[in-house]
Amino acid sequence: MTTNEMYEKSEHDDARLTGCAAPGRHWFGLSGTLRTLETLLTIARWGALAWTAQAVLDRAAVRETRGLVAFAVTGMLAVGADWTADTLADRGARAVATGLRRQLTGALLPTAGRISETGPAEAAWAMVDLADDVADFHAQAAPLRRSAPLSMLAVLAVTAAVHWPAAIVLVLTTALLPLNMRLAGLFAQHGADRQAAATRHLNAVVLDSFRGLRTLRELGAVGRRGRTLTTAAEQLNKATMSVLRCAFLSGLVMDVVITFSIAVNATYIGLSLLGYAQVPHAPRLDLFTGLLVLLVCPMYFAPVRARAAAFHQRERATNAAGVIRDIVKDTPAQVTHRARPQSAEPVGVSLTAVRFRYGGADQDTIRADADFAPGTWTVITGVSGSGKSTLLSLIGGLRRPSAGEVRWRTSSVRREPTLGGCAWVGQRTVLLDATVRDNIRLGLPAATEQQILRAVDAAGLNAVVEGLPEGLNTRLGEGGRGVSTGEARRIAIARAFLRGARLWLLDEPTAHLDADSEREVVEALRRATDGCTVVIATHSFTPAAAADTVLTIDDGLLRAARPVNAR
Incomplete structure (x- = not known):
């Protein structure tokens, strides 16, 4: 220099x-x-x-x-x-x-x-x-x-x-x-x-x-x-x-x-x-x-x-x-929050010549051409590290593709993914040191009591809430002390339901659950996502059995695994 x-x-x-x-x-x-x-x-x-x-x-x-x-x-x-x-x-x-x-x-x-x-x-x-x-x-x-x-x-x-x-x-x-x-x-x-x-x-x-x-x-x-x-x-x-x-x-x-x-x-x-x-x-x-x-x-x-x-x-x-x-350096001087789509119909997803490569990588992590029809369940499988979570982040707008385009579509609109416009449920449920009601309300802070009760019902939490000492007012410990892993997942589902999004992205929602708990979570998801578009990344057979379509990621390429009878 x-x-x-x-x-x-x-x-x-x-x-x-x-x-x-x-x-x-x-x-x-x-x-x-x-x-x-x-x-x-x-x-x-x-x-x-x-x-x-x-x-x-x-x-x-x-x-x-x-x-x-x-x-x-x-x-x-x-x-x-x-x-x-x-x-x-x-x-x-x-x-x-x-x-x-x-x-x-x-x-x-x-x-x-x-x-x-x-x-x-x-x-x-x-x-x-x-x-x-x-x-x-x-x-x-x-x-x-x-x-x-x-x-x-x-x-x-x-x-x-x-x-x-x-x-x-x-x-x-x-x-x-x-x-x-x-x-x-x-x-x-x-x-x-x-x-x-x-x-x-x-x-x-x-x-x-x-x-x-x-x-x-x-x-x-x-x-x-x-x-x-x-x-x-x-x-x-x-x-x-x-x-x-x-x-x-x-x-x-x-x-x-x-x-x-x-x-x-x-x-x-x-x-x-x-x-x-x-x-x-x-x-x-x-x-x-x-x-x-x-x-x-x-x-x-x-x-x-x-x-x-x-x-x-x-x-x-x-x-x-x-x-x-x-x-x-790339943050706008004035942050403008884009409005979430308020469509009453489910949101489909189109992946057109999508490629994604992490900085410094020698090859693409994901290569995908696919359409997820509105109102359907799609399961994405693959070995650990194959890129399932990366693909979900591309669909949700958390990452931008290195090439190609990701679009959300309805009968009247085709647009780029909007941050916050979909519901996301991950394999690790974050629960605060607060009441069950407050943990559910994180999905919509201004939610009314009626909306919260409807979310509880949709997530199949009624029996769980009735069994808690103070019902919805029961205070959970930090990390979810006081409820099981499966119950915590259903709280996350109720939280996502409150958002009212018509596109759901789920990353290993049944991971680390026993067979009974896994079945209960899948049933809760079926109720909560009725009429919504659902994309699930998972290793488990139970969610795959409930899907309309199963795709797999093999050596970075997204391809069809097998058709599944429609629900």
Whole structure:
């Protein structure tokens, strides 16, 4: 990468990172103003302390008392300004993090026709960690952009007014600091990139390990996966230590420069007070001026130290903003929710020369040409991993085909799949820690009691509800504690029934059920989907026996398996 390309990339990264601060900019501005006020109050506090010391030396009791009072008052005001500035910066950080999480939510959830292919590990990482990385950086850096120049100028002006040779020393040493920060930044960028990549890899390995723990145990691969986790953790540790070493070394160089500047001023002031050194045309030093210069000189470098800390954090925030941008870049600025089709007739499905290939794959996962007639049951079979769930996601609009087209059709309309326009029942039923009624109502939050009871009846839940301690008001534990797996599936069917969709997509709806429970779920589906178009991906014979048509996916190709007599 050429120097110009690196400069353009840096400018682009800066603009992207700065844009993330918009929701908290007002709070950051107020925080920066209070930081400047804190500096002025602290200068006044040290002036009061130096005044008090001079009064003690001069044995002036009245001035001594006034100096102590002024020191106490300005000290309390400075602490108040510091606390308020921190509070405002935190409020701004929360606004930034909330804004980023809203963008991520809009990108990760299937809305406005935007389908996210972001993996769950990276999605969780972006939501939990990366949004906070960006927000924390702005909470530290944004107020400094306003307060640092003004604070340093105020300290320099006071120092020059009291004793200008000391101000010259501060100016000369300041020139060395930007070079140190620039060099540190070149190393920090590389380290931050490695750390982000290692974190992403470790997140993915941990998530995959938890998901496949049972399979790993059955295959005897737990030990091997443990070694993979250890390797990924060591890579992250090395990347993190590299970043910390860079921060430590650049901080060490900065501390040497700052300490040298303060030491030069302290030595000069000490020798001047003792009468051993005197700069021509410089004002005479006394205890008040000498002590004030010594007290405010470290304040001159405080914003620089804070900027240096934020500078290292900036590289991490830049990487975080880049990952977030990659996730949300295709999301419309204003998300528009397309209306669900309200047709009273069943919705047929047409797959025309459909091909789907995952990014980076060498061959198509699915190749399909098929028509699912309105009002029919179609079962799709195939070995695990053959692409049954992928095909359902294409029909439901959760993914777009790499080639060809998927269309929903009625007697009067032919259109692309509409997100949220079909009912989906998966093999894993999500039940909240809430009542049975509330879990069913998730399908239609505004559902009336009559609609809920009709859904209960359609799903064959009447006997189940009557057997619960408080009926529909019975509270289920998180994950469905209190009902069996088959009963949980029927709650999911009742929930789907409430949506009123005329197209149902079911992914292994009878998985992990015994024969009796499987039969009850299929019967519930038959009642709930009367007159609807149903597409089921399954390994089980029971749903297949109830189907009008059975298709199979063989080596990625969807083909007819056998005809089944119509119901």
